[in-house]
Amino acid sequence: MKKILTPEEAVENIHDGAIIMAGGFMCCGQALRLADALLAKGSKDLTLITNDAGFPDGGMGKLIVAGRVKHLIASHIGLNPAAGQKMNSGEMRVDLVPQGTLVERIRCGGAGLGGFLTPTGVGTAVEEGKKKIKVDGRDYLLETPLKADFGFIKANVCDTMGNGFLAKSTKNFNIVMAMASQHTILETDRLVKRGELDPEQVNLPGVFINAIAHEGKK
Amino acid sequence: MSAAKDLKRERIARRIVRELPDNALVNLGIGMPTLVANYLPKDKTIFLHSENGFIGLGPHPEKGKEDKDIVNAGGAPVTIMPGGCFFDSALSFSIIRGGHVDVTVLGALEVDEEGNLANYMIPGKMVPGIGGAMDLVTGAKKVIIAMEHVNKYGAPKILKKCTLPLTAKKEVDIIVTDMAFIRVTQNGLVLEEIAEDTTVEEVVQNTGAKLVVHPKILEF
Secondary structure (H helix, E strand, O other): OOEEEOHHHHOOOOOOOOEEEEOOEOOEOOOHHHHHHHHHHOOOOEEEEEOEOOOOOOOHHHHHHOOOEEEEEEOEOOOOHHHHHHHHHOOOEEEEOOHHHHHHHHHHHHHOOOOEEEOOOOOOHHHOOOOEEEEOOEEEEEEOOOOEEEEEEEEEEEEOOOOEEOOHHHOOOHHHHHHHEEEEEEEEEEEEOOOOOOHHHOOEOHHHOOEEEOOOOO | OOHHHHHHHHHHHHHHHOOOOOOOEEEEOOOHHHHHHHHOOOOOOOEEEEOOOEEEEEOOOOOOOOOOOOEOOOOOEOEEEEEEEEOOHHHHHHHHHOOOOOEEEEOOOEEEOOOOEEOOOEOOOEOOEOOOHHHHHHHOOEEEEEOOOEOOOOOEOEEOOOOOOOOEOOOOOEEEOOOEEEEEEOOEEEEEEEOOOOOHHHHHHOOEOOEEEEEEEEEO
16 A cells, blocks of 8 residues: 555655656656646756656646756757757756667666667767677667656556556656656556556556555545 | 648658558658658558557547547657557667667758768757657668758758768668659669659759769659
8 A cells, every 4th residue: 555645745755956757758648747746846956857848838848947957868858948948058957868768778777777788879979978889790888777766657547556557658758767766656647446456457566656646635 | 831842742751652661660750751641552551650659650630539648759649540559668669779660751950971860959059859769760670861952041951971960870771852862872872763843963963962873763
């Protein structure tokens, strides 16, 4: 049985300067209520690890617009103009990571691996400062794991054990980020009792979840 | 956008469609490459891969029938075709890097004689980011570039050597523009086809790289 909190309660212990991973792809499958709660709480100096800078008026994108993120690690920032502006002005540090490398680095962080070798980025600016290793005649870059203090994960439905079902294209980064975060908060649209979710349908094991955020927690 | 420009974009898309084999898994980039989806042949089974986590990318839904849980790589509501499937991003990029995508079609800022591609940033100006592009060009079996032959200032986008930060080295196989169909080979860029409203001379004039003109030039 996991702690069941409101979104506001769930973000209460997040300190300024925290490293946060947020699942979602252009806000689809993002924990939007947790993002709003963190914005309302006034958290700042955050390091945000997420696929993209989202939209200016949606989810974690709002925190970027409000200047709460000092370091963004993402694969794409094009649809939130504030992200590019803050990057060019030096207000926010941005590390652009190829999407497949980003997700695999996070998977490594959650799976106890010391990194992985990828051909992606060889011969580009991405290889700067990285170890190049040849395997069977092909060059690979050594990419290291990524972890976070807090994970913002989104499910359509979960049970009180934290077992989640993430529908359709909302899975995206959520599953690996749930593994790679020290304290993983699962925001869910619907909360059911233990035993009500078919184990065959669970695509996010509750073992990774530390707290459940649900509006109607009582 | 002008009708003439629309027609040129349609021509690029229609030419690229002819390069897609039956049963291919194809990933289309944002922008012009997306148009390819409008002209997929009815007599072939072609599935589109959406990097955010599914195979079987379908058209935009009718107004009022959007499903917030199905979006494309640009975040716009889309549908999934019968026979499609969903997965997470780790699996999606295993499909891409692992060589399971047959063809990727991407836009470009610059392409050069060696098949190097620059399409993710203009330092100090445009910073959309890398997204899935680096993994796609590295992992897909065939890389097709869909772009206008020259930039908005009329300068060539096909160069001897790319000047912008590279997306990948030596991965481009085919370049299709509003003027030409060019194959990247060991012997350089081979001009195989030209658009029906241009000439070989005009294509050569608007190209910043050496073109090997195929002895039997076709029109498209």
